[in-house]
Amino acid sequence: MKGWVGSFLVLIHSSFVVSQTEVAKWCAISEAELQKCNAWSTAVQAKQYTGTPRLECVLGENSFDCMDKISRYTADLMAVDAGDAYFAGRFFSLAPIMAEEYINKEQMYAVAVVKKGTNFNIKTLAGKNSCHPGINSAAGYVYPMAQMFQSKLISVTECNVQLKSVANFFNVSCIPGALSTHKNVFGDNPPDVCSLCQGRGSDFCMSSDPFGGFAGAFQCLASGRGDVAFLRHADVLKYTRENPNYADSDFELLCPTVLESGVEVDPVLFRRPVSDFRLCNFGQVPDNVVMTGSRRTTEAKAAFKSLLSKSSRDFTVYIPPSTGVGTNATTTTTTPRPGSFRIFESRSFGAYDLLFTDDTRALADVGQLDTYYEWLGDKFRETRQKLIVCPLPYTRWCVISSDEMAKCEQMKMNFAAMNLRPTLDCVRGDNARDCMRIIKEGDADIINLDASDVYIAGRNYGLVPIAYENLGDANTDFYYAVAVSRKVDSTTNLFNLKDKRTCHSGIGLAAGWIVPMDIMLQTGQLTVDNCDLYEALGRFVSRSCVPGILDPLYNVKGTNPISLCEACASGGRYKCQRNSVELYYSDTGAFRCLAEGGGDVAFVMHTTVRDNTGGKNQAEWARNRRADDYELLCKDGTRASVDDWKTCYLSKVPASAIVTADYKDEETRNHYWNLLNYGQYLFGSDSNPDFKMFSSPIGTSNLMMSDAAVRLEKIPKDKQDYKSYLQSHFINMIREVEEANCVSSASFLTPTNTFFHLIILVVTFLML
Template sequence: MHLYIRLLILACLTTNVLCQLRREARWCVVNNEEEKKCKDLVSAIAKRVAANRPYPPWSYEYDALPEFKCVRGKDQFDCMEIISRDEADLIQLEPGMGYTGGEFYNMMPLVAEKYLNGSGEEGLEYWAVAVVRKDNPDISLDNLAGKKACHPGVGRAAGWVYPVSTLMEQDIMPIDECNVPVKSAAAFFGDMCAPGGLARYYNPFGNNPVTVCKNCVGTGENYCSLNDPYAGYMGAFICMESRDGDVAFVRHSTIPQATKNSTSLPTDFELLCPDGRRAPYDAASTCNWGTIASHIVMTSAIRDKALRNQFKMLLKLMDWDFGVFGQNSDLFNLFVSVSYGKHDLMFTDVTMSLKDVEEVGDGSRNTYYTWVGEEHRRRLLVLNMCPVQQARWCVISRHEMSKCENMIMAFTAKGLKPDLNCVLGLSVRDCMDKIAFGDADLITLDAADVYVAGKYFNLVPIAAEDYSGYDEAKYYAVAVARKTSSYLTIFNLKYRRTCHSAVQTAAGWIIPIDKLIETAQIHVKGCNIYRTVGEFFSKSCIPGVLWEEYNRYNTNPINLCEACGSSGYERCQRNDLELYYGNSGAFRCLTERGGDVAFVKHTTARENTDGRNQAEWARNRRSDDYELLCNDGTRADIDSWDVCNMGKVPSNAIVTASFKTEEEREVYWTLINYAQQFFASDTNEDFAMFSSPMPDYKDLIFQDSTVRLVKITKERQNYNSYLGPSFIRAMERMRNIDCVTAGQQRAAPNQLLVIVFLYCLWGHL
């Protein structure tokens, strides 16, 4: 076999054919010391090959296996990213970080560290312990709050996941904020050294307390990183030993390992047990915070199986050559790091050998998920425990329900808490009712609906859509017309055909109708704005205008729905059953010549032209075919909305019931804020919060033009403060001349019966 491989290599070298028989095995290192050890291993392999020393009978020669190389990463997260980009292949990770690598970077284990001799499965686990100084007898589980804590790193199994989850589960550590256990730990402990606590992965909003790193001693980029002198098991122990901390959360082998070349003795330390006892340093079998699977060498799961097997063969050969009982340990010691000035470089220093994970548990533990085990996974759920059990989002159509169900799966996959659930409402007003009565929690509303929700349903805004990325929770209402209709201005709209996003919405109704009244083009008689508008325009599509909650006396003109695009019961509905519903729907109405002008938000025309919307109706639309109608009677291109608009509008807002406590509102905000860190991008293949999956149905749950959600401060969490005096005045003017809608705030029974029939009908389609 070896002769055959050599002949193939010779054939490649002597022909003009491109041959790639030998792949690289690139190990990702995270600091200078680890890089030095890795390069020394490369040199040792070269010396061993040059010396022509014998190979074990079960292995190929090094020349027939992937070539071992070293690649530098900034930290373990950077290494995971590098491996996912196929710029590196291998890294050793402890189980907590290994779970993260599997879940978020599609990595899988190859071999595991074994801490006892023998060919069986003994020695593939260790205990998590809390270590205190014996001369500090007053510290106990009961008074651990406020004590200085030393951790090997946030996310580590023994140093973080197990102890923090235990403290939470025993109601010793209060939950400070859902989805952010670092904040709970920081609020519970005093000054800490928890490396990684301020890193982006564990601090996505940049507001973790600085106390999580206060006891760290690194400088520059190493401060509070996994390269901090107080990082890792040995670093956390030294942090406690040097009295910079009161307790260190490490693995049970750390105590004898750390005191081996120290002035301290193992007997100078004791274990703090989760049942409140203190025990001798060597009593870890009965005084520990959990049993943890051993560290693993991982690679990308997208590497083909043949290559993964070659990686395993290479690792086993290096173990055979340079391990504890290595046949060539005179050249290199794989599991020793002391000569490099640090501990646990590339592998844990207490490792005795490496074991193929497929040989463990009859091959049932060969994934990151099964390797860490059920208990580890349960503790991760505990870390994300939340005082609020669920957040129920109210949606108003089957398409929104479909997106909401996808949102549930996406949030669950990331372990976000509280659990998201979807509630199907019959209309926006019905959702307001449900939230007011405690049957739902959240819905995203147009500014005009925020007014109604606040004034008549006692709902409050907690977050707003931002369409610019500059904390500007606003947009402009504009009138869009075809460029070929050059005769059309804001002052000659009488008897024209119009397209509106929906009745009683800001950009589609409140602002444009208020503008027509302000310019004296419309004179409302008899306190019936709908009849007046129906007489002013020849025909329109104003979704929802014939619903009983907006048409109490059944007097609204039928021509207000004659320009709509759907048919039957779906026609002119105030939801996406109507093809011309919403801002994009109103623009579609204009493009398909259902109307002469569309009243929409300023981003709508740009979103649906020049190939940005792949729906068939929008596919060939050009942005320069449309213009804006300005207040002075002129026209402007669609990007001049900042100087050519009908008015500024507060952006859509997420609302909840006013009886929700401040803590509950904060939980809801944390959920959606955390979610947008994962799903804000429209190109996210898993889920896109601000994109609608079906081209013909836009702005589902959120406006598609949303860049991000921004928190509304506590002081502005009421409809008056959020909407502002200018928009409130516009709403009040409209209410004063609207005797049809005013006072009718609940969804009308007959209208609800029709909608119930529709949803029942869908269930049989």
């Protein structure tokens, strides 16, 4: 009875598996593969397997498209090279389920093949034409290029883009996939990496290119177009055996030269016969695997394995060649009838290695090595890591608060997870001015600064801008400074700010201080006595929040009005600090000051209102805030909608910029930019679940970069100094505000006092 019940449960389970996985969709990457796949499907259907899904075939544009299809559940299966397995697992969450087993169960060796009679070796390979099966190929790209980087045969052109270094090393190449969107994210990969390819239209420089794949790479060499082809050891033996026009004696292997502890080690000759692949290679690569989506159910994976195992058993025949190395395998037990489908044979479909490698003798379950990470193993990861080279070891970002340090550490961790170079590190400064000093002294490298701080950094510390924040407008390196008031407070305008309450992003900041102070001075609303702009503002308004106004850097005499901090929200030692510990710091904080009733007008950038209303800011204080509850104050005394900032603004302001020391050479600055550019490509979206470069955790704002920024743009070399970047209009505004405080344009002190001003007058008098 128990046995009957057990059999019944097994039957139920088998039926469940089939019902849940009725179809297995194989993704083919070429018309030839699709043709073979359809033949396979017909053969499977004829077998009438039970407990096995029906095989269907779908056509992908290339291997990347197939990975995407599987991740989106529009396909289920594909076979990939070890290098593609890494890419598929890491970026598309695919997982291995079955692996190819080869003759003698020996892993393939990565080799460099050249024509016999040519007179170059691995050390004189620079400037030659190269043929590769694909950009992710373990044997055809990852292993040989990694060793050539390690031995310093290839020098680094640009961090995070080894293809540019490879392109500089070779003359021209065919590296299928090198210009695909996945490998050419900014569209600036050198066209030389595909110049040798022969495909037309969408086939050009992709896996379906005539020179794509291992057979194509060999043909690229054999045709005379290429000087070297990077292949698996079995490929040259197979292709010469099956093509009467070639013999394996027509070709040789280039042996790699290795550096150990800086000393050249060359245990073998520079060239060897192709039969000496065990002595002359770049390493053994993991076997090809069949992959599916890692989130497929256990039952679905079991069903796929069942289909593959039965196909491997029933449609396999291996006839050992009469010549060649490593070919003593015996014929498999199953021999298809003449004309029947053979799963590991492709010549009848007019190509090589369709769906599977033709040298495969069986498919084996990967067992517990069922993640790409486990399957590839330590050796592959160590080898691939050698491709990630950068002459600059690190980029140190200077932060000014514990909140910024926390975000920087997150950014560092996520950049490291994506192998971005140079390695990001975080350095803590007391404030922006302290960070300027630290960068000048060489203990940090970069910081993002408000435009007014860019002025101080350039004038006083010799720092230069290398990239700026773009707020969403095409190629604009500026934003609009605006004044915002509540709509119900309809009588407030820019000409009656006397005794009003004002909210500022921070002392000395462009939109929150420089621009409004300049407006008040120009309109004659502020009367400055004794070179004390702060005292004049304290008399003019009833109270304010000007974060940093009591900082010793700006409160030199210790007499700045306390009323200019009374509207700030934080308590204790955090109150009125010029960093994120003050709740009303930054443009977001200034708007919060207005929204929560701390002020009558807020001086902010034009994006601030929309960024903090309508549910865009999830912080508790911003919930249920509506943009139409606020209006802009225009320079002519009128008011306008918050969306009319292009016509109702106080001034255009240069965007915040990333700065570094002026003694950093162009190459080093480019390395900094390259890191930031790849970082924003990966983490620039506010929908990224891992990390958001241009977003701050709920309850904070504008950490390291403006939350309103959508991307960073590189500043042209000829504008990488503070005067060229800021331009005269904004610099004159800063100087007008400084002059109200009697600050010399050459002074290293932004805030000053009457005593300093008197010294200048006395010296001037004595010189007369």
